[in-house]
Amino acid sequence: QVSVLDPSPGAAMKTEPGLAPRSPATTPGPASRPPWAVDPSFAERYAPDKTSTVVSKHSQPATPTPMQNRSSIVQAAQQAPEGPGRTPLCYKCNKVIRGRYLVALGHYYHPEEFTCCQCRKVLDEGGFFEEKGSIFCPKCYDTRYAPSCAKCKKKITGEVMHALKMTWHVQCFTCAACKTPIRNRAFYMEEGQPYCERDYEKMFGTKCRGCDFKIDAGDRFLEALGFSWHDTCFVCAICQTNLEGKTFYSKKDKPLCKSHAFSHV
Template sequence: MPLSYEIYSAKHSKNDQTKMTTAQFDCQYCTASLLGKKYVLKDDNAYCVSCYDRIFSNYCEECKEPIESDSKDLCYKQKHWHEGCFKCTKCKHSLVEKPFAAKDERLLCTECYSNECSSKCFKCKRTIMPGSRKMEFKGNYWHETCFVCELCLQPIGTKPLISKENGNYCLPCFEKKFAHYCNFCNKVISSGGIMFHDQQWHRECFLCSGCRKELCEEEFMSKDDYPFCMDCYNHLYAKRCAACTKPITGLRGAKFICFQDRQWHSECFNCGKCAISLVGEGFLTQSTEIFCRKCGSGVDTDI
């Protein structure tokens, strides 16, 4: 905002009806007569130009020189500049009667401010000018007209979208180009999902074929290409250990022993008399019992 001063020239008028003393036309500071000279009024007191400049002048932020009464004083946020010193800090173009912005106590024209401080469009790499609408997504910015679907090129705006490495897509275009369909509900899988036997399921659609329990966070077994939770698989299909009668699943690489039509957990395949492990050892059988060779030597065995 420019500050202006009124400078007057003092003289007697022949038509004055009131006689004035010469003291009324003396400088308030140096007391020199102001008759016939220019002076400045401040708070109803008159000052010669020299005294006024020395006492009251503001100092220019740019050149640090006083802004004298015959110069324009441009003021912004209680700081002052000569008219010729009021320039963009970067390009040095005058800011008088032009829009400008301040950053870190520096004055910048709108173009320099935009180049230095404004966001750059992720698509076209050009500056997003202050006051224009911009879109933000995953920490990047776009012009509204640049934030478009990679396939149909229509503006996405605030509509739902799905992001891929090569760009952003509106939902219809993403489904057309990339989407997989759930083997259970036949609806689009937009994210995540479960792969089983080269087929995909929504996580919430991947269920036990027996009890319909969700399996996405559970251990499961497969039978005839159908998934089953462990409880259902053990109940319906798992073979039982001939020693402990618990299911044999083979999960996590667990080993088991088969002999004729019977199975044992590896840790259950022990001599029925001395309980020594028979894994990797010769053994003898009698009816449903198994024995090490030493214990089975006095027993009528099948082998």
Template sequence: APRREGEGLSHPGSEEGAESRYHGERGAEPCAEKWLRTESSWRLGWHFDFGVAEKPRVKMTERFDCHHCNESLFGKKYILREDNPYCVACFETQYANTCEECGKPIGCDCKDLSYKDRHWHEACFHCSQCRSSLVDKPFAAKEDQLLCTDCYSNEYSSKCQECKKTIMPGTRKMEYKGNSWHETCFICHRCQQPIGTKSFIPKDNQNFCVPCYEKQHAMQCVQCKKPITTGGVTYREQPWHKECFVCTACRKQLCGQRFTARDEFAYCLNCFCDLYAKKCAGCTNPISGLGGTKYISFEERQWHNDCFNCKKCSLSLVGRGFLTERDDILCPDCGKDI
């Protein structure tokens, strides 16, 4: 709620003038009165050309003029600012705040309501849509406009995805993928318990707590027989946890890597080559046969294409005639003397 400025600007001797003081005998006219204006330290005073006060603050022979226009202030209402007196007209011209709504100065006899360095007359401080007064009421600001809570809720507040009612400002709400819920409406579809800040799993526009989802919807890993709640892989139409889908030999995870299988068991390429791939007769390394690797096969022996060379001159024999001498292969030129 906005703070009030200008409280206590009442006339001397009135019931509201709680700080009024009198000099001399009871019932005498006030000689110099002041009221404190909280934020700006302004004092509202009256001077009367009477000599009935015991100790008048201003002698009748002294001048008491407006600091701006130099007009006499005797018998007139004035305002003190930084210990300088001003007539009401000069003060309002020089220092009074301008109302945001009507654009007129907020005079000394008006209440000045302020919010974030903006000021309003009390009568001008109202909702920009329904025009109801916002004095002593909660309100919200949107794009420099002041709105009562009802108008703000109708215009800008989110609607609960579950109950379709407005989520009032200041109410705790849950948000997920652009949708909003009251905290009490964000519940598990199966057990109807509030989810709050706990983990949940959405399915078919419904939200489930993790235990209920595992019971109702989750597939079970073919390896460990436990529910698969997030991620997972499918191999030969069977579900696996990522961490359960590993090489049969070295137990490294295969998810995201190339692998092959033998007798329905999955192997990484390194383990498969070490265990089952044929060995090159030239370099003795495995020939995987994967990824388009080309090799030569002759009499139950295999060579990588790059390794199928003449034993003596190292000439490539791929696509050429060759001779054999025991375990060696030779080009026709090197083998003509055999």
């Protein structure tokens, strides 16, 4: 609770860069203050050249990169039936193929010789992956090349989510509050945890003391009298003169200009 400060010449205050305009009354507890005020690293993370004691801007939400699907790079060998007049050479053994053969990566193979370079499994069906000139069955490819999920640490063999310079299962990259997968939607980070926009505003958002509307991302704001204000809303309660950077007085948690310091509010 902010105590009432009777206006007097000694009670004048002024907003200055680096100093929050505040009353010498009791400072509100952490629970009533916005994240940029209670989190020492907020200004460093989102506005390195500013702190919460001067006009700043809300952080902009991050957005994950589009999801990638592993199935988009899997390939399949095409089986060709026996036919007269065709005597292709096997790419692996360099011998003439008589009978059924496979076509993969622009080459011909005996079916039994188109195999995974790791487990030697025949790849005549089920698909395969090509990596740096080597052929892999899906299982061996995943073991060697599939990215790991930053949350569960397991290999990602389906859709891959890229966020925070890491890879995730789609179902593992979720809002810390509602647990809903964020997928391609924007999100905010708070104390190392991602939050969807709705929950971030609900849990960490704040309202302007002057207009009672929330301070959105990108809005300029300042702190005074223990509250947050849009820079255009911090005005004298009597004459509406903007008080940003000016000497002001306080009565009943309302800012007053010098001319109206002794007026009733």
